[in-house]
Amino acid sequence: MVVVSRCIFLFSLIFAFTLSTAFAQEINSKELLAEPNTYIGSEICRTCHLEHYDAWQRTLHSKMLQDVSKNEDVLVTEIDENVMKEDFKKIEKKLKVPMDQIYFPKREDVLYTIGSQWKQRYLVKKDGTYFIAPTQFNIDNGRWVNYHEHNWKERPWLKKCGGCHATGVDLEKETFKEPGVGCEACHGPGSHHAAQPAAETFKKRGTIVNPSKLTGGVAVQICGSCHNRGKATKVEGSGWPVGYRPGKALETYYKSIPSDHKKKMYPGGFSKSHHQQYIDWKQSKHADSGVSCMSCHVVHQLGNPLFRSKTKLEGDKLCTSCHVKVAEVGAHSVHSFGNCANCHMPRIAKSAESGDIRSHVFTALLPKDTLETKIPNSCQTCHKHKDEDLADLQKRWDALTERQPAAGKVMVEANQ
Ligand code: HEC
Ligand code: HEC
Ligand code: HEC
Ligand code: HEC
Ligand code: HEC
Ligand code: HEC
Ligand code: HEC
Ligand code: HEC
Numbered sequence: 001m002v003v004v005s006r007c008i009f010l011f012s013l014i015f016a017f018t019l020s021t022a023f024a025q026e027i028n029s030k031e032l033l034a035e036p037n038t039y040i041g042s043e044i045c046r047t048c049h050l051e052h053y054d055a056w057q058r059t060l061h062s063k064m065l066q067d068v069s070k071n072e073d074v075l076v077t078e079i080d081e082n083v084m085k086e087d088f089k090k091i092e093k094k095l096k097v098p099m100d101q102i103y104f105p106k107r108e109d110v111l112y113t114i115g116s117q118w119k120q121r122y123l124v125k126k127d128g129t130y131f132i133a134p135t136q137f138n139i140d141n142g143r144w145v146n147y148h149e150h151n152w153k154e155r156p157w158l159k160k161c162g163g164c165h166a167t168g169v170d171l172e173k174e175t176f177k178e179p180g181v182g183c184e185a186c187h188g189p190g191s192h193h194a195a196q197p198a199a200e201t202f203k204k205r206g207t208i209v210n211p212s213k214l215t216g217g218v219a220v221q222i223c224g225s226c227h228n229r230g231k232a233t234k235v236e237g238s239g240w241p242v243g244y245r246p247g248k249a250l251e252t253y254y255k256s257i258p259s260d261h262k263k264k265m266y267p268g269g270f271s272k273s274h275h276q277q278y279i280d281w282k283q284s285k286h287a288d289s290g291v292s293c294m295s296c297h298v299v300h301q302l303g304n305p306l307f308r309s310k311t312k313l314e315g316d317k318l319c320t321s322c323h324v325k326v327a328e329v330g331a332h333s334v335h336s337f338g339n340c341a342n343c344h345m346p347r348i349a350k351s352a353e354s355g356d357i358r359s360h361v362f363t364a365l366l367p368k369d370t371l372e373t374k375i376p377n378s379c380q381t382c383h384k385h386k387d388e389d390l391a392d393l394q395k396r397w398d399a400l401t402e403r404q405p406a407a408g409k410v411m412v413e414a415n416q
Helices: 002-026 029-034 042-046 050-057 081-090 157-165 183-187 191-195 201-206 216-224 277-282 316-320 340-344 367-373 390-402 409-415
Strands: 065-067 112-114 119-126 129-132 135-138 143-146 230-232 254-256 347-349
Touching: 029 191, 042 050, 042 183, 050 183, 081 143, 129 157, 216 277, 316 340, 367 390
Parallel strands: none
Antiparallel strands: 065 112, 112 119, 119 129, 119 135, 135 143, 230 254
């Protein structure tokens, strides 16, 4: 026993020593502090913030861009030219160039995967520049579709997409520090923070952005720097806010699409396309009242059960934690079983296939909205009987809405 425990003691010493030297190699405090503050990557943050790292790793942020050479399993499907071609044949009429001129990537061409929930795209390199291969795999129904097959070589990934899917992007050097949405995407570059001695608590705090210490409006713009669609103001042709840092005002670096954008919005200011949660939310009563992304979502929280989309509570419990009373009366009464989000956050936007992304305006869409502007409504995920007459459903809804809530009179009569 004694021998065994001594061995364990010795091993832990060796382990601790290797760890500390490995760490010392990675961080040279003096050197880092002499250089301008810059990105160092989540692996370094992990050495001191293991819990945050662990929680972050379970979210999609950490998985947005994944290196195929490190783990082949990040490919959600096989990169098989014949299978791709079979699927492309089914949509041949939609293709902008003939099939035989389309570039179908080979397995060994694919360097990184982009995405793993709704769809997956593939990063390849041509003449030293990253491009997005013109084939996209839609994960829910397992089909391949085309993606800019005619002009993919005019769309360098770093410039078009890079800053929203990788961390520490440098457009001049054509590099990025880390694939995926790393710690520093929300906390800002952290080399000086990491290099400060551990005992210097206030210097430590002063060299990194803590969103919960910012004003609410500035903090939510961190999320808005990616869950948004528009144009960079400082670099022409870039789709992400080049130059923006957490804690700064987003508007200086980015101009969002207008809420009446023809292609990406429905009439009335509801998003038709994905990564537009911030645009939706800004128009909502929640935004007016300071109920922000972080009121409903966690981005890393140890011990938090892993609900879909990392909401603080599951399903209706999230909404009723604030809206304690709503479900009792009027139009709500007959649908007391109904899920708040299914009516107030209908899936009307598209990532891979239409209707896979939820609205964040939080307004329930009625049959009359569809009749007026053709926007999908919240009702027909359930009320989808054949020949359902929308005008009639609207009328029945109106009747339901007009019905007064019970006022207690019946009880008085019964007591007489
Ligand atoms: C060498 C250890 C170390 C490394 C590496 C490190 N941190 Fe820290 N971090 C600390 C300490 C110590 C504090 C102060 C804790 C306190 O407030 O008591 C801190 C605080 C923070 C805070 C809260 C600041 C505040 O004002 O409340 C954030 C956010 C943070 N770190 C993020 C990061 C990120 C992101 C990285 C990687 C870029 C990182 N840390 C790397 C040790 C480290
Ligand atoms: C998507 C944005 C985002 C990413 C990515 C992110 N954080 Fe945070 N972090 C936040 C926000 C927002 C807060 C403020 C507290 C909150 O609302 O949870 C925060 C708070 C913190 C704090 C302060 C203590 C606390 O829990 O409040 C630390 C330390 C921290 N993060 C470390 C990290 C580390 C380390 C990573 C990477 C492994 C990371 N964060 C990745 C957004 C992010
Ligand atoms: C302004 C930031 C931004 C830009 C620019 C951007 N994206 Fe995204 N993208 C996001 C966000 C945020 C999401 C996740 C939320 C959503 O889809 O609603 C996302 C989702 C995706 C997904 C789906 C991920 C999954 O798990 O299914 C893919 C694939 C993708 N983007 C590829 C691209 C490509 C390729 C480009 C460039 C042509 C691009 N994006 C440009 C922010 C951006
Ligand atoms: C640097 C860009 C970036 C920033 C900043 C960012 N996100 Fe994201 N977010 C993304 C991308 C890209 C995805 C899709 C990842 C994927 O599908 O792999 C995503 C996914 C999500 C998801 C789905 C996560 C899951 O695990 O299911 C939520 C929720 C989310 N983001 C909320 C936030 C909040 C809240 C903030 C601000 C505190 C924020 N994001 C900041 C880019 C960003
Ligand atoms: C009032 C609560 C609330 C607010 C505020 C909120 N969300 Fe959400 N979000 C949700 C709910 C609920 C879901 C759906 C969860 C599910 O499908 O189970 C969701 C889903 C998402 C998704 C996954 C996409 C999808 O449609 O499945 C992303 C990404 C996201 N939110 C980002 C954000 C961002 C960024 C903000 C701030 C601009 C934000 N959310 C504000 C409640 C909220
Ligand atoms: C953190 C607390 C909080 C959470 C969680 C929350 N809300 Fe709200 N909500 C508010 C506040 C505050 C307002 C604005 C005050 C008001 O108008 O009643 C509001 C307003 C609304 C409105 C507009 C009300 C009106 O008068 O037009 C709707 C609809 C709504 N919320 C639905 C939801 C749904 C659905 C969820 C769950 C996905 C949810 N809320 C989660 C706090 C919250
Ligand atoms: C069947 C669809 C449907 C469901 C399910 C639903 N709502 Fe509503 N809700 C509406 C509509 C439509 C309105 C607009 C007013 C009206 O017509 O009654 C509304 C109004 C509201 C309002 C503003 C008016 C008020 O009563 O304060 C809030 C807040 C709200 N809903 C929250 C919720 C919450 C929280 C849930 C889940 C417990 C929920 N809703 C479930 C359709 C729905
Ligand atoms: C989650 C599924 C679901 C959603 C979403 C939903 N309904 Fe319903 N609705 C039902 C069911 C099931 C009933 C029958 C309830 C009963 O009889 O107690 C019902 C009953 C009704 C009734 C009363 C009975 C009738 O058919 O005349 C009306 C009116 C109605 N819904 C309208 C709407 C409208 C308008 C919307 C959209 C704002 C909507 N519903 C959204 C499932 C749903």
